[in-house]
Amino acid sequence: MQDVANAAGVSLKTVSRVVNNEPRVDEKTRERVHQAIAQLGFRRNDIARSLRQGQASSTIGLIIEDIANPFYSSIARGLEKVAQQYNYMLIISNSEENALRERELVNALLRRRVEGLCIVPAGIDHSYLAAELRRGTPFIFLDRPPLQLQTDTIVLDNRGGSCQAIRHLLSYGHRRIAVIQGDPRVYTGAERIAGYYETLAEHGIPCDESLIYSNCDEAQLAQQATHTLMSLPEPPSAIFSTSNRISIAVLRALRSYTQQPAFIGFDDFDLADMLPTPITVVAHDPAAMGTRAAEILFARLAGSTVPFQQTIVPTRLIARGSGELPPPQA
Amino acid sequence: MQDVANAAGVSLKTVSRVVNNEPRVDEKTRERVHQAIAQLGFRRNDIARSLRQGQASSTIGLIIEDIANPFYSSIARGLEKVAQQYNYMLIISNSEENALRERELVNALLRRRVEGLCIVPAGIDHSYLAAELRRGTPFIFLDRPPLQLQTDTIVLDNRGGSCQAIRHLLSYGHRRIAVIQGDPRVYTGAERIAGYYETLAEHGIPCDESLIYSNCDEAQLAQQATHTLMSLPEPPSAIFSTSNRISIAVLRALRSYTQQPAFIGFDDFDLADMLPTPITVVAHDPAAMGTRAAEILFARLAGSTVPFQQTIVPTRLIARGSGELPPPQA
């Protein structure tokens, strides 16, 4: 900037005025400064600017597990869309479902003075954020609530969606409903399996624990679980999968069987309607989670002090065929 | 930091030394400073740090069209993976295929002093980057080469992949091969359709322009094109689609026909192998494009001055069934 000032034969401050389009600058001076800027390829340093101005880094952070997962990339898209409207930039980091890395990323982002942070938490204790939260940095938790901390949270109606799926299967006469799930200690998993138990109990149906397979996040494990289930002396007449990745693995495994069980998966996925038997799913809107998070975040940045909110994003069952297959004749 | 210094009864510089783990600090002093830091919830301001240190913002930028598109989110993932290894943060922005917005985003990112920038360009003239490039900021162009600018570029073997697909169809006896494509003025589109023409010419097969539908990026237009093609007095015996989004729309439209044409699509997609007729595709590795871009970028940041490179990422044909359907008996 000093260089520009010299080149234009004016003071530093005048350059600053021109760069920021402040009024009260002579047209000729402005012109001269613009020329010097163009000639030198000068570009305002927003880092220095935000340092001077306090905390206006105009940047927010997002920590997710894996941007390559469509669920998270949709969230990111929704968030960035709103951020662009506010002229904010978005820094995205992948925690890889690692609590330690998550914490490192949070710290790295806070050191960079992001003004707010959206987190899909992998960790199990977020009390370390309490001090920062009190200082005024907004944290929005997505998909899973924080532990040991109170703040804004946006989650799916996991339990409700799960209940709806199981009720749907029951209404078609299924009584032996298997579940292939991920880690039941993770919030979403816990809620979804709870919906399963709850609905069975509601209908007075005893629960056969041998039909429940956990920790099947890896495709291979989900496929194995499917094969094991289908090889039982009395195989399940329906299968409920608790996530899109698991659904796809299960469906891949199911191809080799002639007697197809009914199937419902949590999370919608591309081409679910195009498979030989179109797949019934519990669908929801991930991008809406992102935009909702952004709305709360920017409201907080604008000074909103309403109590922390828990937003529950609705799910809906999309019946496409696989969930409406009847049980085999008894 | 001054507060910490006061609380610990030491000078500013000593706190700085402790924060940055510099040697030559007395253990007791270090301990006292750490306590003060913990008590005050102090966190180093990396913005001020990078201001002082020159240009080490440890941040890189990525401009793509839409992070919700799996092609781009895979690129982002590959890039971020490498960035994490270098302790760099990644700012992702969506240009929405808008040249003006792209330019604004580039400027906004440069003002924030990203150290390098990866761009999937939407614009048609990148000469405005020349000055910045000469100053030493590395730009890596992804998927499409820059126009009016020389810099590192990573593109797919678009033409080769296209040729391979058409040759494959020809080898199965197809002579009337339709193409449903996006905007043929976009680099990737131009290359892919060129591969089509080239291969037909190679085999001395006259090209029927009425079998080529362009600007079908919108699902609805692609479906319409498909229906029009299938309703021709002499419909094509094979269809080639130039992108995953178009492929999915075309396949959706094709469901209503009993006589299925052969089909090959550029870009692989999830569940392509699970459809009633598994889909033959020209596949490639988007994540590899991201990691490759990151490698070049960090090499440049480390001072590499080798000439600009054009990396061509290979494609490969995955025959799954749809591309091996024979033409109807003449």
Place this chain on the structure above:
DNA sequence: TTGTACGCGTTATCAA
């Protein structure tokens, strides 16, 4: 309309 002096939070330099 324009310029001077100072401060933002950090690190580098050099002296103690």
Place this chain on the structure above:
DNA sequence: TTGATAACGCGTACAA
């Protein structure tokens, strides 16, 4: 081993 001071590039307050 520690500290005082300047400097990074910019904006604010106030003076000219």
